Amino acid sequence: MTASPVLVLLDHAPDGSLRPPVRELLTLARDLAGDAGVHGVWAGGEDLVPALPVLAAQGVTTVHRLVTDADVHLSAVLADGLEAATAASGASLLLLVSSFDNKETAARLAVRTGAGVVTDVDGLTLEDGRVVAHKTVLAGTWTTRCAVTAPHAVVTVKANAVTAQDAAAPSSPQVVDLPVEARAGSTRVRLVERTEHAASGRPDLGSANVVVVGGRGTEGDFAVVEELADVLGGAVGATRVATDEGWIGHDAQIGQTGVTVSPRLYVGAGVSGAVHHRGGMQASGTIVAVNSDPDAPIFEIADFGVVGDLFTVLPQAAAELRRLRG
CATH class of the missing domain: 3.40.50.620 (HUPs)
Structure with a gap:
């Protein structure tokens, strides 16, 4: 060939x-x-x-x-x-x-x-x-x-x-x-309508180098997830629970029934690591997990894990990144 x-x-x-x-x-x-x-x-x-x-x-x-x-x-x-x-x-x-x-x-x-x-x-x-x-x-x-x-x-x-x-x-x-x-x-099939997603200023979820994901632990508040994603220049993703609850659009769902991602950096905040979610992100380069439950399954595959409240950890991480970048 x-x-x-x-x-x-x-x-x-x-x-x-x-x-x-x-x-x-x-x-x-x-x-x-x-x-x-x-x-x-x-x-x-x-x-x-x-x-x-x-x-x-x-x-x-x-x-x-x-x-x-x-x-x-x-x-x-x-x-x-x-x-x-x-x-x-x-x-x-x-x-x-x-x-x-x-x-x-x-x-x-x-x-x-x-x-x-x-x-x-x-x-x-x-x-x-x-x-x-x-x-x-x-x-x-x-x-x-x-x-x-x-x-x-x-x-x-x-x-x-x-x-x-x-x-x-x-x-x-x-x-x-x-x-x-x-x-x-x-x-035989005719395309009736095509609707472009509103521009978010963030990279496409499926091709982003960095993805910050919010799960059940966000309890519907994705503000800190979005803040860290913007500091890192990454995309925002979610688990199926978060999308089913209506906290974020279904186009953000990562998993076997959603988008499959393989970013160089994956940050999961309040993500338990259920098998259907892992199937859509386990090929990521570096996996960082933030969860208040030390027994969360995502820690089994994480390269770096933080046991703590995501509403404390993520803003601190975003602030430190801003400081390091001057």
């Missing part, structure tokens, strides 16, 4: 800027592709110009811009586009950011092309010409290695799995328009 380019789906915001995890994918793709180079896929009508400096710094050689009258926000239509881009580029490996939408698209693409799919990957290597994906399973208790035996591989990679680095020398990406005719079956 090293003899062909590596293809990367360029997830981007409405203003045309690349989502932060895409730089990580491009770094990984560059290491795997070698001299074959890295190609990108641009889906949607947003302006590509804002992303070009980042793509150049990452050494991307070619960007395939999908041109279609169909709605690429539909997973079936996007799968049509990725199938066309894979054929046009000659790539045998396609990388996507691990998200609900992208995993659905990857599954559709695999059914059509016979590609091997691995999702929620946190490491990727080439061994004897095969793509070998590394991922945690069973609520983060096991680390597995999955070799793709099919000629083509489609892999979704968790955010923060790779440290993004620019290429040794920048490139001049060539933008190529790729006409795509969606299959009849791909447009």
Whole structure:
């Protein structure tokens, strides 16, 4: 697979800027592709110009811009586009950011092309010409290695799995328009409405480097959780109990039935560490737990634990961080 380019789906915001995890994918793709180079896929009508400096710094050689009258926000239509881009580029490996939408698209693409799919990957290597994906399973208790035996591989990679680095020398990406005719079956579903979340000023929960999470122990008061998150430049998450109680929106829920996160730093405040929550955060780099119950299960997996009142500990931590930063 090293003899062909590596293809990367360029997830981007409405203003045309690349989502932060895409730089990580491009770094990984560059290491795997070698001299074959890295190609990108641009889906949607947003302006590509804002992303070009980042793509150049990452050494991307070619960007395939999908041109279609169909709605690429539909997973079936996007799968049509990725199938066309894979054929046009000659790539045998396609990388996507691990998200609900992208995993659905990857599954559709695999059914059509016979590609091997691995999702929620946190490491990727080439061994004897095969793509070998590394991922945690069973609520983060096991680390597995999955070799793709099919000629083509489609892999979704968790955010923060790779440290993004620019290429040794920048490139001049060539933008190529790729006409795509969606299959009849791909447009049977129609997107009626799309609502953007109100901007919070915080990073996206699924891709944040730092996540501060509030649980039952907050008793509905997330003010200190949000304060510490803002000091750390992180995202705010919650347990299922907190979202079920209506203390915070369900889009903040972390766990097996919510968002899976793998930040470099996870801070759990008033979080007991139930198994369904641990399944969504156990792959975090460093886990810090603050809980008044010394027997809370989260202390079993925490790298650092503080037995204390979160309403005392978190404000003190935020104040000390501000002091250290001057």
